[in-house]
Amino acid sequence: MTPFLTPRYLITAALIVVLVACTLAAARHVRSFLRRNGLPVGLFVVGAVVFWTIVLIVAPQIFMLDLSFRFNLPRSQLGGPQDVLTFQNYRSLWIGPDGQSWNLLQLRALAVTLAGSVFVVLACFAICYPIAFHLAQFAGERRLRLALALLIVPYWINEILRAFAFRILFTDQGLINRLLLESGLISQPVDFFNIEVPLYTGLVYAYLLFMFFPLYSALRSLPHEQIEAARDLGAPWWHIHLFVVMPAAKAGIASGATMVFMLCAGSLAIPQILGGTRTLWFTPIVYDRFFESYDWPQGAAYAVMLLLTCIVVVLTVQRIFRVGLRDVVR
Secondary structure: OOHHHOHHHHHHHHHHHHHHHHHHHOHHHHHHHHHHHOHHHHHHHHHHHHHHHHHHHHHHHHHHHHHOOOOOOOHHHOOOOOOOOOOHHHHHHHEOOOOOOEOHHHHHHHHHHHHHHHHHHHHHHHHHHHHHHHHHHOOOHHHHHHHHHHHHHHHHOOHHHHHHHHHHHHOOOOHHHHHHHHOOOOOOOOOHHHHOHHHHHHHHHHOHHHHHHHHHHHHHOOOHHHHHHHHHOOOOHHHHHHHHHHHHOHHHHHHHHHHHHHHHHOOOHHHHHHOOOOOOOHHHHHHHHHHOOOOHHHHHHHHHHHHHHHHHHHHHHHHHOOOOHHHHHO
C-alpha cells in the first residue's frame, strides 16, 4: 500500500478537511474581517491563522495521537499487516513490565508533575498578585515603566541559561550555601537539589510573567472607585481583595493560571537541569521514550496522556470556580 494511502494519512486528511469545512462555515465572520481590513491584508492574516492552526498545531497532534495507537515497527513494515491499532502503549503507563503490577513509578511521576504544577501556579499568583495590583491601581507612569522594565529585561536571557544560573546558586559551593555557612545557620552545605528547592524556584521564576501580565491587564481595567467605595463602607482590606478585586480579575487569574499550569506541566529543560537524583517529573520520561528508547509510539502515548490529563485538570478547576473558556481566552 502506498504510504500516503495508509489509514493514518487518510484519517488525518479527513480531519483536516473537516477543520477547513468548519473554517468555511464561519465565512460570514471571515467576510466581515476582510471588509474591515482589506482583501490583501485580510487574506494574509486568515491564511496565516489557518496555516498555523492546521499545519503547526492540529496536524502534529493528530499524527501523534495516531502514532500512540501503533506498534513500534521498522519503517519498512509501516502500512503492512502488522501495522495495526493497539492500546499497549497506553497500558504500559499503568501496568508494569510484568503485566500484572501497577507501574507506580510512572504514575507517581505523573501525579507529582500535576501537583507540582498546581503549586507553581499558586506560588506565581501569590507573588504576582500584589505586584500587579499595586502597579495597576497606584503606580504612576514613570514607576510603571521602570517596574515593567525590571520585570521584562531578565527574560531576555534564554530559559536554559537562567536554569544553569540557578543551578550554580544552589550547588554545595554556591552563593546560597556559602551565605548560610558564613552566617552560622548551617554547619554543612545543604543538598537543595534532593529537596527540589532549585526545581520549583526555577519553574516559578520561568513562568512568572505568564501570570503577571493577564493579572495586570485585568486589574488595570478595574475602576479604582469600586475599591474606594468598599473602603468607605468599612470593608477590611482582605474583604476588598476577596470579594471586590479578585472577582473582577477572574478572567486574568484564569488565563494566567491556565498558561502557567500547562507550561509547567510540559516543561522539560528546567526539570532536567534543576532536578535532583530523586526528582520525578513526567516530561523527562516522555523524552526518554522518544530519544533514549526510540519507542516513538509509547512516547506519543505518554505525551497524549499528559496532555489529556492536564486538560481534564484545567476544565475541572474552571468548573469548580465557575470560569468559562471565554474568561480564559479574553
